Amino acid sequence: MLAGGAYPAMLALNLLPAAPAHAFKLEGSGKGKHIIILGAGLAGMTVAYELGKLGYHCTILEARNRAGGRCWSIRKGASETETTNSHQTANFDNGLYFNAGPSRIPHHHELTMQYCKELGVPLEVYNNVNESTYYYSEGNGSLSNQKVRAREVHNDMRGYMSELLAKAVDQGQVDTSLSSEDAAKVIEYLRAEGGLDIDKLYKASARRGYLEAPGAGNKVGSVADPHKLADIIQSGLLDPDFYNVAEYTYELQMTMFQAVGGMDKIAQALEKQVGKSIKFGAEVTEVQNQPEGVKIIYKDKKGTQELTGDLCVCTLPLPVLSNINHNFSSDVSRAIDFVPYIQTGKIGLQFKRRFWEEDEHIFGGITHTNNELTQIFYPSNDYLSKKGALIGYYNFNEKAKAVGELSYKEREQLALQKGGMIHPQYPKEFENSFSVSWHKLPHSLGGWAVYSSDDRNTHYQALQKPEGQVYFAGEHMTYLTFNRLDGRGL
Ligand SMILES: Cc1cc2nc3c(=O)[nH]c(=O)nc-3n(C[C@H](O)[C@H](O)[C@H](O)COP(=O)(O)OP(=O)(O)OC[C@H]3O[C@@H](n4cnc5c(N)ncnc54)[C@H](O)[C@@H]3O)c2cc1C
Known part of the structure; x- marks a missing residue:
């Protein structure tokens, strides 16, 4: 996501071939050019790191007294x-x-x-x-207000759904033209998937865990009967809060990783590379395109400051940018004001x-x-x-x-x-x-951008283009904002 965020700006700067499969390999020379980067989150620091390799002089203005932004x-x-x-x-x-x-x-x-x-x-x-882990549903069902292991619900549902489907296939009720050979294969699959018995029924199974675990000697272990399907449904355990999405969603499929010692180790590693370029406690209040170059106004503990540069890469979250003075065109201004987080x-x-x-x-x-x-x-x-x-x-x-x-x-x-x-x-x-x-949090004002498909065709497109000498970058400039139907995120 960090590199994805910096990518559009670099693409616009003609520095990149499309769709990198690995970290940037940029060419060219930025000698004599001053780039002002707004925000020392992962996107801002990545921009400084890559442009710095080409000899651009970069200044990063960061309102907080730490780097990393949301990566904290x-x-x-x-x-x-x-x-x-x-x-x-x-x-x-x-x-x-x-x-x-x-x-x-x-x-x-x-x-x-x-x-x-x-x-x-x-x-x-x-x-x-x-x-x-558990499912815990507050409500009135017989499985409500108690913790139920995820494996019990997952395996019971897998079992019941497979049983229902196997019955339908058996009775020729499935609305597809399955040959009898294919139908037999589907049934075999459903028996394996759902843990069905020889009669294609879902009964007690060790998949959903043990009442008493097996062990040494004659400790054979015991399994419980499945929860009743009606109890699972009436207890709310089939409601969207409990959809078994984690395993299925592309973004959340295993294998997943984390940085050892905390995710902000990634931010710290970038800061080690570009820290000298960062002005901390520098809160940007104005972004102005000039006939040539850009003028940025910011506040620090000494007062109001002005900085000019050839180009600006702005990684500020949109709700923050919405409160900042600028002379952007109306399309860009509207996008900044309307995309919700x-x-x-x-x-x-x-x-x-x-x-x-x-x-x-x-x-x-x-x-x-x-x-x-x-x-x-x-x-x-x-x-x-x-x-x-x-x-x-x-x-x-x-x-x-x-x-x-x-x-x-x-x-x-x-x-x-x-x-x-x-x-x-x-x-x-x-x-x-x-x-x-x-x-x-005043310097974030939200978790991540939530684009509707209409917004992707309008506001998102407006931000993709450079606005005068200002290029937009960051999480909101990607399709990795993770807008699933349930509105959740990473
Ligand atoms: C709760 C949560 C969970 C998430 N989970 C995941 C996950 O598991 N995996 C994943 O890949 N992504 C996840 N994300 C998204 C990820 O954190 C972001 O995509 C990424 O950190 C954004 O980086 P950025 O540089 O674009 O923005 P930011 O990190 O927001 O950087 C913007 C910077 O601008 C600074 N700033 C703001 N206002 C001003 C101002 N006026 N003047 C100067 N500087 C200013 C901010 O302080 C900040 O440092 C999650 C986000 C959240 C909030």
Whole structure:
């Protein structure tokens, strides 16, 4: 995503052949040209890194006092102030962290992977799919208000759906012209897929886990009967909150990776290369195309400053840019003002003990709920160590909006109360928390751009073209913004 974000600007600068399959190999010389880059997120720093290789003189203006933007891992001392909440500082133990922004690198994000290789950022596997995690549905069904292992629901549903379909194929009710030979093959497939018995019925199966685990000697183990299909449905476990999307979505298919020690190690590696070009605490307030070159106005602790350059690469998130003075054309101005960003939030919770591993055999992966938490993410690192930090909620849209309105303390209480219904160990083991509402961070004002297909044909296209001497880059300049139908994201 980071390289994808920088790519359109470079393409527009005639520096790239189309569709790179590996990290940039740019040609040409930028000697004597001054490029002003707005924002020291991954896109801004990548631009400076690549253009710097060609001899361009780059200045990056960054409003925050840190680099990385959304690529931010929360460790002891991390701090932020939200638009409607005061300052908070993380108090995690040394060595503990959570990724407030990106936490997963899909294996097909070739450029990101290539940069990690080039810059020496070690990666480890991120366990995105874990059958041991839970589904927790608040409601009135007989499986509601209790934790149910994902493997039980997945395998029961796979079994019931296969059974239904096998019956339909048997009775010739499937609306395709299957030869009897093909129908037999389909039935064999359904029996294997659903774990059906010889009569093509779904019955108790070890796939959905054990009541008593098998072991040594004569400990044979015992399995339970499946949940009833009607109970699964009436308990809300077939609702969109629990769609089994993680395994299916292209972006979330295993193998996934994370940077060892926190995703912002990627930002730190880029900063090591281009740090000298970054002016921190420099908040851009105005972007002006001049007859030749650009003029940027920014505020720092000394007051209002002016900087001129030949070209500008602007990576500011659109909701931020929308509050900045500029002399862009009306098409570009409209695009900046109208493209919405998702509301999203996360809370990191530090615990004295990794009870999810010790007591419940959960090593990485995600628990899903239909309440405000939406998801609990278990760490994919430092397994079996003493303490741990997990992500106590990761929510979107209306739920993120409601939780974002709360104070930090209230968010913590909510995460502990709702999470405690799933993990009763919470009250005893909890130590401290840090929460982030991305739409409330003044230099982000949202998680990522959410384009409708109409917007892709209009606003998105307007931003693809250079605007005078200003080129747009960043997450919102890609098709990797991850606008799935359910509006969720990476
Ligand atoms: C909760 C969350 C989860 C995500 N999960 C994933 C994931 O798992 N995998 C994945 O690939 N992607 C994920 N993403 C997306 C990923 O984080 C972004 O695509 C990427 O970090 C964007 O980089 P950027 O450089 O385009 O923007 P940013 O990182 O936002 O950089 C913009 C920079 O501009 C600065 N800035 C803002 N205003 C001003 C101003 N007025 N003056 C100067 N500077 C300013 C900001 O401080 C920031 O440093 C996630 C994002 C979020 C929020």
